[in-house]
Amino acid sequence: MKRNIPLVFAFVAGMLVILAEFIPHRPFNQIVSTLEGWFMIISGFAILLGQISLIRMNSNKIRHKLPDxxxxxxxxxxxxxxxxxxxxxxxxxxxxxxxxxxxxxxxxxxxxxxxxxxxxxxxxxxxxxxLLAFFIASAAYRAFIFRSFESNLLMITAVIVIIGRTSLGSMLTAGLPESLQFWHIPNLADFIMEYPNSAAQRAILVSAGLGIVGSSLRIILGIERSYLGGD
Amino acid sequence: MRKCMLFLAFVFLSTSVFANVFIAKDCPCDDGTAIDLSWETCPLTEYVTIYRMNDDSKWEEIAKINQSSGTYKDSELEINKEYHYRLQVHFIDDDLFFEASAITIEQWFNTNKLGFLVILLLICFAIIYYIIAAQRGKEFFIRRISGLDSMEEAIGRATEKGKPILFVPGISDLDNIETIASLTILSQLAEKSAEYGTELIVPCRFSMVLSAAKEVVQEAYIRAGRADAYKADNIFYLTDDQFGFVAGIDGIMLREQPAANFFLGSFYAESLILAETGFSTGAIQTAGTAQAHQLPFFVVSCDYTLIGEELFAASAYLSKNPQQLGSLKGHDFGKIVIIILIIAGVILEILGYGFLKEFIVGAVS
Incomplete structure (x- = not known):
């Protein structure tokens, strides 16, 4: 019973939200905002759990004089x-x-x-x-070290994009004739960002979207139960 | 004859160049709260003013538009009510008035989303088909995901070193599917860490995630037969503030020196701060998110990265449950559908046929 009731709730709520996406008629068009309202109310009460956890954990540390x-x-x-x-x-x-x-x-x-x-x-x-600025520098340094074909490719691409986004990039290839404008570094940087980079990002987004559909379906159908604590 | 021709030319010009049309229509596919207005007046029009009759039967101005032809959506209206509109067309020295009316009707199906529904149903049926096939004993090949295969190695390393494991379930609340996916992985990880007797630390940003994570970890310890080893204080709330949360985790990483860090869930600007701090402590790191912009940071700083869908596949992959593995095969079918649609869309657009694009684009309009 403890496991079945949440599964029924998950199924009903999941199906209602899916139906509401396609049915603009009442009451379906109000379901999502109603459920969001419920979530906000439950979250509001749950904040207390967080505060209790915070106070208990820190006061335990102080009471027992644990390290730091x-x-x-x-x-x-x-x-x-x-x-x-x-x-x-x-x-x-x-x-x-x-x-x-x-x-x-x-x-x-x-x-x-x-x-x-x-x-x-x-x-x-x-x-x-x-601090992110410093971390980006250290991470970029590691990523751009010559190790393999992929890391070399990454480094060359990154250098083009970095230089292409600065005035140095415009200056370096300013003398190129009209017919070779594609190789002008800022144009090259724009091309990399607009085509290969966008394509890769969209591929990740599409696959993530499919993952979300599959994951949601497993939860709605009750096949995936580990989020409830069970297997 | 000449006069007759001139008269006909005048009639033609006056009906074509100076044709004025004003139409009010219920907005299709909506919840009955909007009316679409469209007008086409002569190009000499300076601007148009649209009025709506209010409940006191007075004309109320709702828009002023500098277009001789155009459309306007009047929204936030009452359902099943007739609305009257007046279009005032302003010329340099004169004005023309047109009137139209329409009733708002709430629809039972949003036809703009038909394409979306068809694709969704196709993928859902495929996933269900593969789940049933798996139930009947059919075995599927699932490619290896090294980030998940390494989980045992990371726990083993933490056990050998006698150091804890740190698991961060992202920075989003429980209404984010990435957080749910993260908790499903936490369940498997907690069971394994219970078997190995390794301490597991789970800092949470939101109270809802905290209570869910506590439940998940406790059940995992019970499943592993190590209910006594469960420490409720190891799953705790830090703060709702994004960078306060990051500062808290960085502090834990530097003080406790966990041997293995897991960053699984939804991450934003803090991803690199977390991963680089973890890298500096020498911990074995596994990260996973569906946020495409954060993936490069994790790839650079972590030993293993779950990219996009791998995060959602993780629970099924780790559970080795045939039903769940079957659903992963359904994802692959969805990928094939998307690839076919992309190729077909590109070919049809090149050939000048736009119906497939319209069918799909309708889904997001």
Whole structure:
């Protein structure tokens, strides 16, 4: 019973969503938005599970003084601080328990929650995102090392695209006659991106689409059950 | 005779050049909330204004368009209601008015999506056919997927080193099919790690994924007969914030030094940050996603990469269940259908026949 009821739900919901794709008549046209609404409501309640997991895991680390427990303490303090200032003075247009906090707003220039979000969380996120530039350089270095025919091909293609996207590319082959414009590096880079690159990406997307159809069908028909915990 | 000819020429010109048509039609294939308006007026038209009669029987302006001929879709209307429209055609020194009306009707089938339905049914029937054939004992050849074959090797390595395995089920919520596919793989991985007695760490970005992952891993440990080895605290929530989540996982990789990392699911800008950090720790890495833009990053930084459909095939492939393996054969049939359609479409377009393209393109319009 514990396994069969979710399977019935999966079948009914799956079939309804498929039917709704082709039937614009009521009530089918409202099914998807209704189900999405249900999902949002369930997610809203499930957030509590996440918070409990976060508090329990970090407080366990602190209580047992496990290695690097200081990070857990910092995490919990940050969590509590954002929660408290959000509850007390609200955020953006929402009111808090103590109202708008106009005095604090005058001092900080924004509500405390928004101030912390803009001046602490966003810079931290941006810092992490900016690391991507260095990681791209190290990954590209490894990918472009001469090893095999494929890696050589990759390197030559990448060099053409990289140079073609800069002013150097335009400068290098600026003197080419009209009849050889295809070999002008920016044109060559555009060609690579527009044809071979797009073709490969679309092939991956088409095969992924087929995989999604197959995977969904297995779930709807109840053949695939491991997502429920069973086999 | 000459006068007669001049008169006929005048009549011809006035009916062809200055022909004015204004039509209102219920939008076909919709939920009965839109009306299509089309007009064709003489080229001397400066612009047209479209009015709709409101409930107080007053004309309300809904659009002003600088086209002598064109179409306009009036949407967000009430179902099964008659609407009256007026087209005001503006010339340099004069205006003309036309009126038309139509009733909104909700349809039972979106014929624009007929092509999509036919292809979907064809692929679904093929998958079901192969599943039934597999049930009857027919064996199919399924090509090897090295990324999945290596799973045991990765777990073995982690066991030998006495280090944990890290499994990241992507950064999307449970409503994403990639996350579901990821959890099906987690089930197989958790069972194997339970058999080997290796610790499995699963950080989650969303609470829904957390509760599903906990259930999946716990059941896998029970299946392996190692319910006692299951540690609920190893499957935990980090944060909903994308880069906060990445920072958390990077920290785990650097502190815990997992021997094997699995990044399976939906990934975006954080894919390379995760994979490169994992690479720097020397872990054996397997990644898989259907996000075409992230695949190159995984290919460069990971030992094995599941490309697109391989992620969705993984659970069937690992389970060795004949029914599920049969469904993989259905995917191959779908690929053949797509290849035939592409070749036929290219040939027909070159020959000047556009019906196949229209049939398929109708599916997305």
């Amino acid at each position: 427990w200081q990070y857990s303490l910092a995490g919990l303090i940050s969590f509590a601080l954002m929660l408290i200032v959000g509850l007390l003075w609200g955020m953006q247009e929402t009111h808090g328990i103590l109202g708008e906090g106009l005095g604090i707003q005058a001092a900080l220039g924004a509500k405390p929650f928004d101030y912390l979000f803009t001046n602490a969380l966003l810079p931290l996120s941006s810092t992490l995102f900016s």
